[in-house]
Amino acid sequence: MNHGNGGIYMNKLITSLFLHFFENEQIREQADSAILRVNEGHLAYTTDSFVIDPLFFPGGNIGSLAVCGTLNDLAVSGAKPQYLSAGFIIEEGFKLAHLTRIVKSMAIEAEKAGVRIVTGDTKVVNAGKCDKLFINTSGIGLLEERHLGIGSGQKIKPGDKIIINGPPGEHGMAVMQARKLFAFKTNLKSDCANLYPLIRKILSASDHVHFMRDATRGGIATVLNEVARKCNTGIEIDEMQIPVNEEVKIMCEILGFDPLYIANEGKVIVIVDPDDAIEVVAAMKRTETGRDAAIIGEITSDHPGRVVLITRSGGKRIIDELIGDQLPRIC
């Protein structure tokens, strides 16, 4: 199971198996979307599969997640999402009423985003051969020449500021809560959201956005480690500057989790030129999904490949790649 958690095992699987056999210049970039040259312009193309349990959770369901997740993968590459596809693998006996609710929320999310779901596929499998419902979506977006390279991080340089649009961990903790694993109740909701409106504001506030990535599985720690490794640069973040959701913090304190490793579905890490950082944050704060935006750290030339956190108490520690899933402490 560790091969699917966004951490070090999954990275090994991707590089040693998929990249090895599928080798080409687009896949080698390992960005959220592949960038394809078409006539005089560029297309961003991405795909994602959704297997979440439970299918419905506070703040969304597998359908809204499947649409927003793919929209976000296009948007963080700097592209304007245009068209989506949707494939459904349905377990025999799955209630039509549930499927209707899910498909409706997909339609609503797509309409809100101004994109169309233009093609699809349906398979039904015998009971026990899949877990209720799996959805795959893929998406195409248009990419302007000036936004090329945002998805791959090739423009990142020391001194760049690292920005996040809000507190990490809400999606993962809301889903954990929906699984009824713990006896305490919270008002937590998944942050599942289409980030394109926010990203449009970011791109119009600055021509020097050097990188964007939505921090999903493995949380912001995983995104930052990918950046540090891929660009061979150091990263320093300041715990005091990271926005906090009190309920996420409380659950994490009780269970011994680190919110930096918990999944999000509406959080983006933005790396920008230091001269533009304040302006970008101000633009983000004017949007619904960026109200709590903050500069949380910067790219350094020290300790290349490493992400270092300055703790609230003034100490320093390494934020490593996720190895196994986080497990609640024993005592």
Place this chain on the structure above:
Amino acid sequence: MKPEGLRYIDEYRDSALVLHLSNQIRKVSKKPVNLMEVCGGHTMAIHKNGLTGFLPETINLLSGPGCPVCVSSQTFIDHAIALGNLPDMILTTYGDLLRVPGSLSSLEKEKAAGSDIRIVYSVLDALEIAKQNRKKQVVFIGIGFETTAPASAAAIKKAEMDGIRNFYLLSSHKVMPPALEALAAGDTKIDGFIAPGHVSAITGYGIYQKFAKVYKRGVVISGFEPADILQSILMLVKQIELSNYHVENEYKRIVKPGGNPKALAIMEEVFIPVDAEWRGLGIVPESGLAITEKFAAYDATRKFDVKIPESKPPRGCICGEILTGKSKPSDCRLFASVCNPLNPVGACMVSSEGACSVFYKYRA
């Protein structure tokens, strides 16, 4: 409604307070001292918060045996694996135990191979699984010290009350005082103990008097936040500098002198002390908790007769020396090379509170 923030968290992480305590320690500390943080939770808190950077060179911190997963013997893991291979068996466990290597396999590998092994967050969840699967046998793998043993005892009592007959405990529960005594009497040079806060919340302070009076070691019961730990170190350094050894309680907001009488009573009712094997310490007299005759029907050891392979400790692994403060993870030639979190050789590299895992993760 916005929830009220957790109290006693941010106050104890305040950087000005931490710096102040650090300066105090530097002022008071003259001679080199070895302090053992007994609890794995302390080891983790020290490195997660980067506290070693706040200490003078005179202070050497040693990790202790207070990590339930780490001290569980290889034979115990093998026993659990053997139970998991029985037909109609559901094994339930705290998640940390899954990746600990047994002689030939781990619970995680057995789970992937088809054993029905489920992670639970509380022993009462295991009881619930038993209730919902009456035709199956449900074993809870009980590890931990005075902190988790009362919950296991309570689950057995509840199983009896609710008439649940398919729930069993495989107990590897342990108690702290005999292990600390083995350490104090042993050849590890320890000047003072940073005593485990949550164990003490159950036991109270009485158990430590001997270490101050007989063994002449400093003892301070400590909380788990940065300011707690530095304050406790300061208190210990003062005791040792003045050779005035006594038991002090830094964690007053949680630990009361008499501990938790209810929890102690239920432990006494369900468990009986027996000699137990600790990784690193070997057999420690009266340090394990077995199930009493009265509750024998819930004892997985008595109920299921399984063959446990003879085990040999992994070659080159010095988990045992690390758990007794004789070595640091970086002294092990397997550390970060052959043994790493992706491929753990010993239990200390697996548990989130294990010294090797903490040193690796935070590059202490």
